[in-house]
Amino acid sequence: MSYSLIADVGLRNDIFEDQYKFLNAISIGVAGSVVESTVKMLPDQRGVICRALGTTSGNLHRLYKRKALDKQQSEEILDILSVYSAAYELYDDMSTATELLNTPIPALNNQKPTDLLDTFMGRCLVKEMLNKMAWGEFS
Numbered sequence: 001m002s003y004s005l006i007a008d009v010g011l012r013n014d015i016f017e018d019q020y021k022f023l024n025a026i027s028i029g030v031a032g033s034v035v036e037s038t039v040k041m042l043p044d045q046r047g048v049i050c051r052a053l054g055t056t057s058g059n060l061h062r063l064y065k066r067k068a069l070d071k072q073q074s075e076e077i078l079d080i081l082s083v084y085s086a087a088y089e090l091y092d093d094m095s096t097a098t099e100l101l102n103t104p105i106p107a108l109n110n111q112k113p114t115d116l117l118d119t120f121m122g123r124c125l126v127k128e129m130l131n132k133m134a135w136g137e138f139s
Helices: 020-027 032-041 041-052 062-063 071-091 094-101 120-134
Strands: none
Touching: 020 062, 020 071, 032 041, 032 062, 032 071, 041 062, 041 071, 071 094
């Protein structure tokens, strides 16, 4: 992936290319600074990130100082980032990817993909949609 969103938030660019690297990152815990960088890069996703991490907007800053998030929170933030990574790879342009993720999609019951990112199942649905689009199976 040529876009540096993943590196810009403090992760290795290849983290989503190898399931074992992804699993290892979850096991050791993602640094709170990754959450902080993600919120700075995707400010309109702050509410989604808070809901996914099980915290409030006012308490989110407490996570920023953690050396390592717990496994659940690590998996949540990495999975949200994997959706953005997949959307970017589809268009090779972050503004177009972000526009897609903020547009109501009929196949998602006319919901915006970003509104579904706070749950595992929602992220699965969005990734499935992106995969279908990548393979030309989505109209």
